[in-house]
Amino acid sequence: MRYAERLEKLATLMRVHGIENFLITRGPNLLYFAGIDGPAALVVSLKLERPVLFVPPLSLHAAEEYAYSGLEINNTGTNARFEVVVAETLSSLDGTLAVDDIDIDTYRLYSALLREREIRQGSSVIWELREVKDEEEIQAIRKACEVADRAMRAAYEVLYPGITENEVKAEVLAEIHRSGGERPAFDVIVASGPRSALPHGPLQRGGMRDRALARGDVVLIDLGAVVEGYHSDITRTFALGKVGEEFETAYRYVLAAKEAAEQYIKPDTHCSYPDSVARRKLEEARLDQHFMHSLGHGVGLEI
Template sequence: MRNFTPIDHAARVSAIRSLLGTGELGLDALLFTDYNDIRWLTGFTGSNGWVVVRPDQAVLGTDTRYGERAAAETEGSDVEILAFHYRSELHRALIKAAGTGTVGLDARSTTHAQWKQLAVDMSLASVESIVGMAREVKDYAEMERIEAAATAADAALQEVEPLLFGTSDLPLTEADIRDELEYRMRRHGADDRSYETIVAAGPDHAARPHHEVGRRTIVEGDTVVIDVGALVEGYHSDMTRSYVIGEPTAQQRDIYELVQVSQTAGLAALQPGATAAAVDSACRAVFVEAGYADWYLHGTGHGVGLQIHESPFHSQVSNDVIQVGNVVTVEPGLYRSGFGGFRIEDLAAVTADGHRVLTHHPKRPFNTSFST
């Protein structure tokens, strides 16, 4: 039984309406079409809809498949629900709800064709989504759900990890490990997986940061990268652990240790006021100094919330600044075809005095005995 703190959608809607009421935005209304923005603002989880917020009202439009669901999910949020059978009716309702003034819309949440169609009937202004920016900082209720997702993934990996090291009587494939992880995450309270679970084994597959799981049998000598996350009430978790099957070589030990040192440096740099680029640099500098810069094939991390990848992004080209309430990954890795690869990833909540790690499964790449 879940006893999460309720999310106060009414307060969120009120805050957006208040911003418009002050006039400082220079807008008469805001239109939201991104489904994650809509969910964060109102609680509605359907796959068709829009929200118009004006100083005096907030309206959610959807089709009749979702009418009752929208009313139930937004109850108490002071959002008016409009549900229509035909797309043309829904479009006319949107035009009416938006009014005759200037309407702010994040151009990234709609296609060029949709923008052109809307612009025929309303005065649009391109603005960065206020909800999108607010979503970067998680409140207590959101943290509860993210931590529950992380706990489910921790528990699943705790149960499945021994299978890698011979506690199963049968040869196991990447797909076998993936399937066990996803089943057990649900058993531990997840609604779903957070993303396509990655189990990448061997000198070629483990060299691909986003390998698609196949039927390859996991064998002695393999490096194995497992990237696993759970989904709870729309909120994601994200974690990666890496392994060597059997006795590791000296090279495998050295490169794993290098990744571990890099991740420790990245976590140490994760604090409010730091730039996301500085977090990336802290990890990257370890690899550059050791001569492995060209083995590092991606950025160091990203925000996590209603989306598995959202701001802030840790990379050399990022302009993001870390804030209290961000939930982010720190996930350096080294990869090379013929060798395989290692990645170590933790999810962390940024706090006033640094950060708090949310993923707790131990990092034990070479262990070959487990209590079951």
């Protein structure tokens, strides 16, 4: 990946926004700029010759092998808390300090360690870079989509009455790994019968039991794969045998809405417009009131 180019673009945006020092701790952002997703912290400063990657001892060898070679790697050791070591470097760097997303406890800790120094929220600067993918990122996403397609095909081939949702899910997970995926992009959803109406499937952690598929079921499968850190996400709906006319009508309108929206997935189009196109199409069948989800979401290092 083009880590040097990304860091240079970040430095340019830091100058534009009046940021002299940037502390990056979120896993996806670390992966984007440093090539590893933590536990670690990356300090990018206009005052330093190279960015500094702070890692605990357990992550040192992984960082030395996999992190971008243009970084200075700092082993924080075991004698002091990780954040204390990072703060010591930050305290030596004058000027404005921005951070990516950190929880309130971490913010308070750094604020105390840096003696109430002003800490700015800088996530929007990073999102400005990450939202536009380079060719290497696009290729990784395409590979992740190919793995997901194969996993969906594997799921389709085992759909028959009597198999359980968890058994279908197991086949999906196995195929993701067989096809070169690092892991699923999220918890795979297999929802059958009445459960297929739930936008994100049954909340099995909440006590809902596994369900066996039955003839006449509608089966919703939502899955994704991760390749080189990049995610894919696809959803398909299957009918296990004959289904009712009401479902077939709804299916046709949803398909038509998707195809209508696809015509407006192009540069210079606001994301809200394809969403509104899809909703207007669903209004024709009075289905818009059941469209609880947004039309889509970003893909990349996160879903």
